[in-house]
Amino acid sequence: MEDRSxxxxxxxxxxxxxxxxxxxxxxxxxxxxxxTAEEIQRHIRDGYARKINEAYRGLSGALRVKAFGTRP
Incomplete structure (x- = not known):
């Protein structure tokens, strides 16, 4: 039997x-x-909006911890 690998x-x-x-x-x-072009643009906008929201949540959480010593 031949080894195929x-x-x-x-x-x-x-x-x-x-x-x-x-x-x-x-x-x-x-x-x-x-x-369609409109759907592609919507996906791009949604992706950017999601990344901006994630960054904002991360930044606001970090600032809250620094200012108050608590997590959101």
């Missing part, structure tokens, strides 16, 4: 791998490829 890949093996990767890539990209 060290055996050189055949052209058929590589073709099968390429086909599988193509299918997986298309499945994962399909939802992204159907987004």
């Amino acid at each position: 060290t055996a050189p890949a055949t052209l058929a093996d590589l073709d099968a791998l390429e086909a599988r990767l193509t299918v997986v890539s298309q499945e994962r990209l399909a939802p992204v490829l159907t987004l």
Whole structure:
């Protein structure tokens, strides 16, 4: 029995791998490829808003601890 982990890949093996990767890539990209420009902009805005809110909460919590010695 041949050890497939060290055996050189055949052209058929590589073709099968390429086909599988193509299918997986298309499945994962399909939802992204159907987004409209407005949806993409909304996702970007939501992402920035979430990061700003997280940073604000972290900063306000740190200031509260420094000022009052308590956690929010």
